[in-house]
Amino acid sequence: MEEIKTESGEKKASLNFIEQIIEGDLQDGYKGEVHTRFPPEPNGYLHIGHAKSIILNYGMAKKYNGKMNVRFDDTNPTAEKTEYVDAIREDLHWLGAEWDDREYYASNYFQQLYEWAVMLIKQGKAYVCQLTPEELSAHRGTPAEPGTSPYRDRPIEESLDLFERMKNGEFPDNSYTLRAKIDMSSPNMQMRDPIMYRILHAEHHRTGNKWCIYPMYDYAHGQSDYIEGITHSICTLEFEVHRPLYDWFLDQIAPAGAPRPHQHEFARLNLNYTVMSKRKLKRLVEEHYVNGWDDPRMPTVSGLRRRGYTKDSLWKFVEKVGVAKRDNIIDLSLLEFCIREDLNKKALRVLGVINPLKVVITNYPDGKTELLEAVNNPENPDDGTRMVPFGKEIYIEREDFMENPPKKYFRLSPGAEVRLRYAYFITCQEVIKDADGNITELHCTYDPLTRGGDSPDGRKVKGTIHWVSAKDAVKAEVRLYDRLFNKENPDEAEEGKDFLSNLNPDSLTVKEALVEPSLLDAKPLDSYQFERIGYFCCDKESTPGHLVFNRTVTLKDTWAKMSK
RNA sequence: UGCCCGAUGGUGUAAUUGGCAACACGUCUGACUCUGGAUCAGAAGAGCCCAGGUUCGAACCCUGGUCGGGCAACCA
Numbered sequence: 311m312e313e314i315k316t317e318s319g320e321k322k323a324s325l326n327f328i329e330q331i332i333e334g335d336l337q338d339g340y341k342g343e344v345h346t347r348f349p350p351e352p353n354g355y356l357h358i359g360h361a362k363s364i365i366l367n368y369g370m371a372k373k374y375n376g377k378m379n380v381r382f383d384d385t386n387p388t389a390e391k392t393e394y395v396d397a398i399r400e401d402l403h404w405l406g407a408e409w410d411d412r413e414y415y416a417s418n419y420f421q422q423l424y425e426w427a428v429m430l431i432k433q434g435k436a437y438v439c440q441l442t443p444e445e446l447s448a449h450r451g452t453p454a455e456p457g458t459s460p461y462r463d464r465p466i467e468e469s470l471d472l473f474e475r476m477k478n479g480e481f482p483d484n485s486y487t488l489r490a491k492i493d494m495s496s497p498n499m500q501m502r503d504p505i506m507y508r509i510l511h512a513e514h515h516r517t518g519n520k521w522c523i524y525p526m527y528d529y530a531h532g533q534s535d536y537i538e539g540i541t542h543s544i545c546t547l548e549f550e551v552h553r554p555l556y557d558w559f560l561d562q563i564a565p566a567g568a569p570r571p572h573q574h575e576f577a578r579l580n581l582n583y584t585v586m587s588k589r590k591l592k593r594l595v596e597e598h599y600v601n602g603w604d605d606p607r608m609p610t611v612s613g614l615r616r617r618g619y620t621k622d623s624l625w626k627f628v629e630k631v632g633v634a635k636r637d638n639i640i641d642l643s644l645l646e647f648c649i650r651e652d653l654n655k656k657a658l659r660v661l662g663v664i665n666p667l668k669v670v671i672t673n674y675p676d677g678k679t680e681l682l683e684a685v686n687n688p689e690n691p692d693d694g695t696r697m698v699p700f701g702k703e704i705y706i707e708r709e710d711f712m713e714n715p716p717k718k719y720f721r722l723s724p725g726a727e728v729r730l731r732y733a734y735f736i737t738c739q740e741v742i743k744d745a746d747g748n749i750t751e752l753h754c755t756y757d758p759l760t761r762g763g764d765s766p767d768g769r770k771v772k773g774t775i776h777w778v779s780a781k782d783a784v785k786a787e788v789r790l791y792d793r794l795f796n797k798e799n800p801d802e803a804e805e806g807k808d809f810l811s812n813l814n815p816d817s818l819t820v821k822e823a824l825v826e827p828s829l830l831d832a833k834p835l836d837s838y839q840f841e842r843i844g845y846f847c848c849d850k851e852s853t854p855g856h857l858v859f860n861r862t863v864t865l866k867d868t869w870a871k872m873s874k
Numbered sequence: 875u876g877c878c879c880g881a882u883g884g885u886g887u888a889a890u891u892g893g894c895a896a897c898a899c900g901u902c903u904g905a906c907u908c909u910g911g912a913u914c915a916g917a918a919g920a921g922c923c924c925a926g927g928u929u930c931g932a933a934c935c936c937u938g939g940u941c942g943g944g945c946a947a948c949c950a
Contacts, residue, residue, distance in 0.1 A: 324888055324897095351950050386949060443948055450946055453876040457946085487948055497877040499946045508948035527950050551878055551945045575879085577943095582885090588950090630898060632887040634880095637943055641885045644899050654912060689912070720910065729908060763908045774908050842909045869910045 326633040328366065331574055332374055332542060342569065344376030345541045348407070349416075349531070351383045352394035352515070354588040355603040356401045356611045358624070358645075359579040365628040366576070367544055368407045379412040379538055385530045387514035395515070397603070401611040406621055412538075416530045417516045419537055423525050424477065426533065426563055427488060427506060431469045435562060436506060437462055438472040439489045446487075450502055456495030457502050476509055479522045483509050490529070492558060500555045504528055532556040535571040536564055543571045546578040547635065579631060580639045583793040584609045585800050585809055599813060600794075606860045607794045607817050617791065618837050618847025618862030619645075623652040642793065646863050653837055653845045653862065658686045658693060661731065661776045662825035662840040664788055666705035668751040668780065671736060674702040679781065682762065684732040698826050700733050703780035705824050707842075710775040711752060713741060718872070720773035722752070728773040731841060735760040735771055776841045783824035786857035788846065790819040823859075830854055837862065 325333065332344055346367040350356065356364075371378040380402060384390045402409070430436035439461040441449055451457030464472075469488075476486050488507040496502055506529040511522045535543045543556075556573050564570045580586055585594075586609060594600045594608070603610050606617035614624065627648040631640055661684070681697035706722070715723040722728050727737040740753035759766050763774075794800075794817050800809040825840070832838070832848040839845050844864035852858040 324890085326887085349950090353950080383950065389949075441948095446948075447946075453946065455876085484948060499877080502946080505948055510948080524948095526948075531950085547879070548944060549950090553878095577880085630886075632898095634887070636880050638886060641899070644886075647899055650911090659909080685908095688909085718910090731908060771908090773910080776909075839909085839911085842911070865909075865911050867910075872910080 327635065328370060328542075328544060328574060328576060328633055329373070332370060335541070336374070340541075342539075342541065344371060344374040345379070345539055346371045346376065346544060347379040347381050347535065347538065347540050348402070349381045349383045349534075349545075350398050351386070351389070352391060352398060353386070353389040354394060354592055355397050357586055357588070357591060358581065358609045358611065358614060358627075359586050360401075361405060361611055361624050362579040362628050362631065362633075363544070363546070364402065364405055364407055365625055366633060370542065370544070376541070377412065378407065378409055379414055379540070380407070380409045381414040381416060381534060381538065383527070383531065383534075384415050384417045384514070384516065385525050385527060387510060387512040387524065390515055392515045397612065401615075404615060404621060405611065405624065414534070414538060415516055416525075416534050417514060419530070419534055420517060420521055420525070422537065423530060423533055424523075427525075427529075428470065428473065430490065430506075430562060431466060431473060431488070433562075434466055434491065436469070436488055436490050437464050438469040438476070439464075439487050439503075439505075440485065441487075443484055446505075450499070451494070453497070453499060459489065459494055459503050462489070462491055462494070462503060473507075476507070476523050477521070479511065481509055483511055485509060488523075490558070492555075498551055498554055500528070500551050501558070504555060528552055528555050529559060532559050532571065532573070533563065536560060539569075540571040541569070543573045545573060545575055547575045547637075548578075549573065550575045575635070576633050577635050577637055579628075580637070581609060581642060581645065582639050582798040583642055583795050583800070585795070590809060593810070594794075597810075599810065606789070607791055615835070616847070616850065617860055618653075618845060619649050620652050620656070620837070623649040626652065639799070649845070649863055650866070653839065655689050656687075657837045657839040657845055659684070659688070659839045659841050660826055660829055661698060661778055662786070662788075662823050662829070662843070662846075663705045663707050663776065663778050663783075664790075664821050664823045664840075664843065665708040666778075666824050667708040667711055667749065669704050669706050669736070669777070670751060670753050671702050671704070671756045672739065672753050673755045676702060678702065679779070682732050696828055698732060698828070699779045699782040700730075701779045701781050704730070704777045705780055705783065706730075706752075706775055706777045708749075710773075711738070711749070713749070716873070721775055722754075722773070726773075727771050728775055729760070729763050729771050730777045731774050732763050733761075733777065734758070734763070735765060776843075778824050778826055780824075782827050784827050784830060784857065786823045786825045786829065786859055788821045788823040788859050788861065789849070790821060790861045792817050792819075825857070829857060832857060832859075839865070 604612035686693035710721040734756040736754040797812040800812040845862040846859040849858040
């Protein structure tokens with residue numbers, strides 16, 4: 311939230327437009343608490359865009375001492391599954407949303423919705439139509455020209471009878487629909503006698519085969535909000551043109567002057583270098599471009615979690631992103647900033663080498679091992695210290711040695727001295743190569759007086775590098791992730807191609823790293839900072855016998871930037 | 875050619891709602907540092923889509939354009 315100073319100098323948070331609406335309502339003598347809802351359709355997993363919606367809805371409820379319901383919008387049995395309900399529930403909990411026992415389903419209201427529909431037919435405000443999908447489309451008109459519907463004057467009794475028979479399963483799918491009789495010449499296409507019910511002989515994940523007619527979103531949503539006593543129905547911009555319809559249905563069922571929900575629309579979240587539509591995410595999963603909905607490259611809540619993103623970092627991100635009505639594409643760097651900031655404070659530091667280069671310390675006693683004290687987290691002294699084994703043979707990162715270093719290269723090179731973090735100063739004496747000229751190992755000498763990393767004579771070294779004892783190192787599979795797509799906007803594909811053509815072939819690189827033995831204790835979802843490399847999160851597939859870490863994000867790398 | 879939204883530094887969001895544009899990310903300096911991390915100090919970068927109008931005064935109001943997004947699934 312932005313902060314602005316008032317004349318008196320104290321800080322005052324500026325409000326986003328939703329907060330302004332709510333506070334306006336509150337000031338207008340609105341009675342009762344603020345009550346929002348998060349209404350996912352269980353036809354896929356939640357993504358970071360949903361996280362924005364959840365945090366908005368839940369955040370508003372919390373801020374104004376209200377409540378948030380969870381309501382599964384399950385009006386289309388052909389797309390919805392219990393698997394998704396469970397996954398959504400898990401993500402919601404993980405994000406920290408609380409909804410007590412207020413977990414509802416649009417399908418809970420099927421009977422009530424049906425009765426209201428009958429009422430509307432009796433009032434001459436709804437009718438049974440038998441246009442085929444193609445015909446219906448053709449009869450809708452164009453935005454500029456009015457449409458027609460040949461059945462809108464069907465006698466009430468006849469519609470009543472037909473609707474009853476629709477419900478009883480006498481007709482096949484797509485043969486009849488129930489339509490609201492509103493205005494076939496409305497400039498708003500949503501108002502051109504929208505379909506309220508369609509016939510679907512499909513098994514519903516909750517109501518089974520009880521129903522074969524199902525309400526459409528527009529007919530179900532506002533009514534459900536009304537039944538639950540929702541005050542602020544917050545949704546994304548594409549529903550803006552539905553609002554008159556939302557209000558129209560409520561006009562039919564809510565007594566005049568009675569409290570009723572109002573719909574407010576905000577701009578959905580977009581992130582560059584990824585896709586956010588459920589349809590596309592589903593394709594990535596089903597066509598195996600990624601390894602499931604929780605693949606750490608996915609912008610799904612479960613994917614981000616597995617990648618190592620914390621709940622707090624996501625909240626921070628959403629807060630920084632803000633809420634408004636204009637289309638936006640958020641830079642990935644903001645998300646990365648949020649997780650770095652969070653993990654910098656929380657993650658324990660460890661030593662691990664991803665591209666090992668062997669170093670023999672020639673003047674170090676053969677067979678000797680010693681334990682050196684290392685700080686667990688310089689940002690938090692309470693995290694204490696640990697002992698890390700050191701020996702004559704160690705591994706360092708290949709990138710930390712250059713035979714012919716450029717200027718300002720502070721790491722190891724022939725004749726140069728660097729500090730091994732928490733250990734000793736070493737100087738490179740000799741470069742060993744194989745027949746092809748590849749560097750296979752380094753011979754270095756150490757200064758025994760620099761134990762722990764400080765030199766008694768006060769001499770300085772510019773570089774400090776990480777390392778791991780060859781004898782004590784533990785192997786770990788390390789999964790290095792990069793952006794899933796090469797293009798900021800993956801939908802910008804060449805002629806005849808789609809977003810899949812912009813997939814980044816290098817979005818996942820698997821390496822075998824050597825890490826310090828303390829990592830044997832790592833449990834799935836534990837986050838660590840591999841010093842000088844990045845943040846890593848223990849994967850759910852990790853076992854003590856086969857450690858697996860996902861790289862959440864690299865550390866900021868000023869050197870990489872300089873050397874470009 | 876219809877209707878509905880929107881338009882502020884590279885990105886996102888603000889401007890006490892008419893009083894000469896702020897914050898964050900990013901970028902770039904420099905300091906410091908046993909992570910080229912973190913931290914600290916500082917800089918550059920928009921004159922608010924355009925054109926008129928109202929006003930002492932407009933990013934905020936009005937008019938007309940321009941550009942972007944959405945709407946014609948028996949999806950949500």
